[in-house]
Amino acid sequence: MTNFEEILKSIVIGDLELVSSDLLDEMIENIGSTDPILRDKLIYSAFWTLIFKEHLTKHQLEYILNKLLENKLLVMNIELPTSDFVFTRSFTSLVYAAILEYDARKQIVNADIVRKVMDTTHEYMTKENDLRGYVAHKGWAHAAAHGADLLDSLIKHPIATEDDALKVLQHIARFITIANGYQDDEEERLSYAFVTLTKYHLQESEITNWLLELQQLIVDKQAKDNGALQPYYAQLAFKNFLKSTYFLLEKAVIQPDLKETIKQLVVKLLY
Template structure:
């Protein structure tokens, strides 16, 4: 309905205002591993679809889009339920849906360089606290990352961010005392890097970033 131009400005703004008013994206966020994750996760998909649509149409109030972006930053800094498919209930997929929302925000004209930096922090957080993604979450995060490289921040900044994240995860793994979580975080980062590399290769963009990613993957493997 959204992408097919079946909703007008008033209807789209009504949806966003209702979701913001109900704080749906942070419903019970301090109570992880409950069914509330479905409300949070699918609220992000509503946000993603509408923000993506408005990135070219620009019919929604800029103040309202800003509220959505700010609500997204709050959500991405707090979500702890990273289940993918939940047996007998369906897709929770908060990490993947959150990544889709980040991808949409990056494309919107009112997104700032500060928003882009925050998005990198969100991606780093979702990778750093991974407990074993199994439903392609890393690729969805990679798509948001590659989109970000087209719109915001220079290659030097992003290369530095990648190297810092790799070092942080490597240090955490080296002092993990055989705990599994740091292993899963490093695995998630490696999968994220691989997906990012081939997405960049496909679009023939950002050679410095791509070469840095290749070096980091080789470093992690060996």
């Protein structure tokens, strides 16, 4: 184990609380490592620990966000259909999500920086096409799921607007309609973001209309591409999304009318 890895392990287990800018730089530089232990168990876990154990100052939180923004890590080489850069984008998503989640409660990060994170999130969610879940020997890519986690954190932040909420609905719809056979609970993660949105933004009628329009879009997609496999995967993703959403609403004991609408949509999708 390298000295860098030893330091990260010390952070994760709680033996080290104060960190330098140089260490944060090294963590950011390796955020998309193809070594799943280094990337997931050490770097991301260290970020999570530092953020939620409140070991980072306002300046350090802003330093991390500015570094990620300046280097455009969330959209790095996003034009490539399949590459290892997905790990950089996906785990940048998780760090953004963690800081937004924390700042939603504390509100200490400069609002202009938070706004920039939200804007780059919207850009990212309109462009990501690498939908792989678990990658052999390299671990979780899971861009759809991690992107959904970022949407969940974004939409509950106090500076999020109704326009942000409408864009989040567009992103959720996009990841459902481009589905190519999700295998790793991506739809459930999208459902969490959707249910969070229903708690904070938009009228129930707007949300219901969005669901009905999405259903019609998927039906039309299947009718147009009769026999193609991708429209089937889109319908399957929509059905799984609806099922997860129904039970999340049931668990939270909220939105009974919306829950009934979802039940009716699922019934229509049954064979």
